[in-house]
Amino acid sequence: xTQAGCVRWRRQRQCWQVSHYRLFPKALGRLVAALGVRExxxxxxxxxxxxxxxxxxxxxxxxxxxxxxxxxxxxxxxDKAWKELSNILSGIFCASLNFIDSTNTVIPTxxxxxLGLANGTDHHLLxxxxxxxxxxxxxxxxxxxxxxxxxxxxxxxVLLKAERLFHSSYHSQAVHIRPICRDxxxxxxxxxxxxxxxxxxxxxxxxxxxxxxxxxxxFSRTLTDTCPLASQSKVYVDISPKNKEKELLxxxxxxxxxxxxxVQGEKKTYAVYDLLSPLLFNTSRSLNVQLKWKRPQxxxxxxxxxxxxxxxxxxxxxxxxxxxxxxxxxxxxxxxPVILLETVPWYLRLYVHTLTIITKGKENKPSYIHYQPAQDxxxxxxxxxxxxxxxxxxxxxTIQFERALLKWTEYPPDPNHGFYVGSSVxxxxxxxxxxxxxMDVEQSPLFASLFPSSDGSSYFxxxxxxxxxxxxxxxxFSMPYNVICLxxxxxxxxxxxxxxxxxxxxxxxxxxxxxxxxxxxxxxRKFRGVPPL
Amino acid sequence: MSIERCCGNNKTxxxxxxxxxxxxxxxxxxxxxxxxxxxxGHTNNWAxxxxxxxxxxxxxxxxxxxxxxxxxxRLGIPDSHIVLMLADDMACNPxxxxxATVFSHKNMELNVYGDDVEVDYRSYEVTVENFLRVLTGxxxxxxxxxxxLLSDDRSNILIYMTGHGGNGFLKFQDSEEITNVELADxxxxxxxxxxxxxxxFIIDTCQGASMYERFYSPNIMALASSQVGEDSLSxxxxxxxGVHLMDRYTFYVLEFLEEIHPASQTNMNDLFQVCPKxxxxxxxxxxxxxxxxxxxNVLITDFFGSVRKVEITTGALALDRDVAALExxxxxxxxxxx
Numbered sequence: 001x002t003q004a005g006c007v008r009w010r011r012q013r014q015c016w017q018v019s020h021y022r023l024f025p026k027a028l029g030r031l032v033a034a035l036g037v038r039e040x041x042x043x044x045x046x047x048x049x050x051x052x053x054x055x056x057x058x059x060x061x062x063x064x065x066x067x068x069x070x071x072x073x074x075x076x077x078x079d080k081a082w083k084e085l086s087n088i089l090s091g092i093f094c095a096s097l098n099f100i101d102s103t104n105t106v107i108p109t110x111x112x113x114x115l116g117l118a119n120g121t122d123h124h125l126l127x128x129x130x131x132x133x134x135x136x137x138x139x140x141x142x143x144x145x146x147x148x149x150x151x152x153x154x155x156x157x158v159l160l161k162a163e164r165l166f167h168s169s170y171h172s173q174a175v176h177i178r179p180i181c182r183d184x185x186x187x188x189x190x191x192x193x194x195x196x197x198x199x200x201x202x203x204x205x206x207x208x209x210x211x212x213x214x215x216x217x218x219f220s221r222t223l224t225d226t227c228p229l230a231s232q233s234k235v236y237v238d239i240s241p242k243n244k245e246k247e248l249l250x251x252x253x254x255x256x257x258x259x260x261x262x263v264q265g266e267k268k269t270y271a272v273y274d275l276l277s278p279l280l281f282n283t284s285r286s287l288n289v290q291l292k293w294k295r296p297q298x299x300x301x302x303x304x305x306x307x308x309x310x311x312x313x314x315x316x317x318x319x320x321x322x323x324x325x326x327x328x329x330x331x332x333x334x335x336x337p338v339i340l341l342e343t344v345p346w347y348l349r350l351y352v353h354t355l356t357i358i359t360k361g362k363e364n365k366p367s368y369i370h371y372q373p374a375q376d377x378x379x380x381x382x383x384x385x386x387x388x389x390x391x392x393x394x395x396x397x398t399i400q401f402e403r404a405l406l407k408w409t410e411y412p413p414d415p416n417h418g419f420y421v422g423s424s425v426x427x428x429x430x431x432x433x434x435x436x437x438x439m440d441v442e443q444s445p446l447f448a449s450l451f452p453s454s455d456g457s458s459y460f461x462x463x464x465x466x467x468x469x470x471x472x473x474x475x476x477f478s479m480p481y482n483v484i485c486l487x488x489x490x491x492x493x494x495x496x497x498x499x500x501x502x503x504x505x506x507x508x509x510x511x512x513x514x515x516x517x518x519x520x521x522x523x524x525r526k527f528r529g530v531p532p533l
Numbered sequence: 534m535s536i537e538r539c540c541g542n543n544k545t546x547x548x549x550x551x552x553x554x555x556x557x558x559x560x561x562x563x564x565x566x567x568x569x570x571x572x573x574g575h576t577n578n579w580a581x582x583x584x585x586x587x588x589x590x591x592x593x594x595x596x597x598x599x600x601x602x603x604x605x606x607r608l609g610i611p612d613s614h615i616v617l618m619l620a621d622d623m624a625c626n627p628x629x630x631x632x633a634t635v636f637s638h639k640n641m642e643l644n645v646y647g648d649d650v651e652v653d654y655r656s657y658e659v660t661v662e663n664f665l666r667v668l669t670g671x672x673x674x675x676x677x678x679x680x681x682l683l684s685d686d687r688s689n690i691l692i693y694m695t696g697h698g699g700n701g702f703l704k705f706q707d708s709e710e711i712t713n714v715e716l717a718d719x720x721x722x723x724x725x726x727x728x729x730x731x732x733x734f735i736i737d738t739c740q741g742a743s744m745y746e747r748f749y750s751p752n753i754m755a756l757a758s759s760q761v762g763e764d765s766l767s768x769x770x771x772x773x774x775g776v777h778l779m780d781r782y783t784f785y786v787l788e789f790l791e792e793i794h795p796a797s798q799t800n801m802n803d804l805f806q807v808c809p810k811x812x813x814x815x816x817x818x819x820x821x822x823x824x825x826x827x828x829x830n831v832l833i834t835d836f837f838g839s840v841r842k843v844e845i846t847t848g849a850l851a852l853d854r855d856v857a858a859l860e861x862x863x864x865x866x867x868x869x870x871x
Contacts, residue, residue, distance in 0.1 A: 096657065138624060138650055142650060167632045414587050414588070
């Protein structure tokens, strides 16, 4: 598993105007300034994070496209700005974000609090939308790479070639823009643009067979130099010992330093390769980081994370169904609350009176519940709940729904495999197993500093469940043709016959005199005394 | 410098006479060069490349469109001047054994998808309505710039369409069709609104020639891969990918275009000969009666390449003094249309 490329820039900010584009890409800068955006988070993901095999995700995103934006309080018409923003982003990232409209946009009240500096949080300035059907391919990676100051020509981004990145089990790229303090005293504020790319390479399925990896095996190329505009350029390799066993693996070439950090509640050790240090490229011009396991691993079980969830559709037939969400809290003795956000499209009509939450056999009443029912063809269902999860428990949330019959123009134009329901979002402050000291933001590695940590005893996590695939009752689109044929045949046969009977007139036809042969025959017959022909 | 001013001076006649002769010789050389320079009459190039088919087994249509995209980019037309519409995603399709690639030759010699592709309309956005809106320019105001055809009356436009078609129609996305009458009317709207200088229309479908039968606007040249009543056939399957990779006509057009470079002087007559019946099985057709110039004089790079014509002015240009007002107007316009 590898996570590549978390890059961050800072930029001067004067009265929310962005005007200095040495590092910050101009396309996003002008967008943010003109539409009054305070925070922007866009993620494009292909695949689903398998928590059981891969452990806790560093930064998870739902399958498809996810966009959530906080606008400035000065924006008067937020919906209009939201529509313009999704159109402009669809042009920048070559994604069909222009399909974001009121039928898939919601206004969460408790989830998705701002990650940057915020003065007040009026949730009417927040918009959230998910397009679960969106495909991610090279045409989305290309503009993402073009936002980097050095592009894909220098630095870590030379590794990012589409042919290797998409030959993976999970691919997620994201762009986060938020205002942050420039230093600890917070006298000046700047815009931060953070681009993340999470890729999971599966060596067993791609035929390698062994768990050893190297940069060359993963990306078909090695690192040669750094981006001249970068102030830091580092490669972190997770060499945390499992079960207190040391000397299980070996990284080469030797790292420039070893860094210990608490990431997501666990103590992790990283081998750090600082590409800006002159020692690294001393011997050869290229850096190929390799990791070899000294002893073959018997079990490749990742530790089960404290909080994880799954969701599925139960029921049978094409009329009704049930959405079931299972949330697991595996902490041995601590209970903590979790906010669950569900967005269900309008064509699955939820029956909220059937909502049941059961933990350890008993009913669990949420302390906060916000439900906004759907309006047909106008807005989706929004269900937000704050649920307390007892220690070492499984919570099951079920809600029943009925499937609606769409108008015939609303079905997708191809024989498709169903309709997607976007992932539900779980946000929680999970108590960490290892106690953390107050971390200095500057010291922590970039990939661990997106979510602000309030104190040392817990860390913020945002998880997504699986997207659901439901079949809606689809009419037989060939029936109009069949009906027309059948009806016209019946009408033609029955009515036509009846009409003919009524209007057909019969008249007697004079028999003809006959030809020469007939007359001769009649003459012979007259002689014989037989009646004529 | 003009001859009139030269003659206006009151200097000795003999000296001047020599000077006039020299200057007029130079003037005529310039004019020759200028005429050659402006032979085609266009100043910018656009390309609209459309693949209208869905589903994995129509891989070849996406490969067709991407090969034309690749040639057009190689010959100089930038992404901002190309509107690429792909109705389905083949490269990252779960059935593709080599993700993020679309091949045009078997044995996977040429990856036409590349690393630098920008698809403007993809998947369900490729509809007849969006296509006609792009051509005629009647787009909702919030459409980003990369999805617009911002051509003017000095633009040469290349329109390439591929998919499944029949006598007089082309199927979009398995659910709707565009007829040749609609297409001809769209081109007429473009002509009336002065949205093109010259237009090259290439279509690679079954019975493709029926699509250009109804054109009636001037300055259109059309090529099709097959006549009415004939089917366009696909070229070769690849056993590892499992589908046919390209259509015959576009395969040979791609081979032809691979030899073109931005300075080549090959003309349209060579393009008309590209796929004879022995190779293509169908008979490619073309239509040039609406085109004003002789195809002999039309360079391939007039449509497939992007040769920027620069007009040199001799007078000075006064810029607006109020830079701040100019900048704020530019700022508003730029963001909305970005």
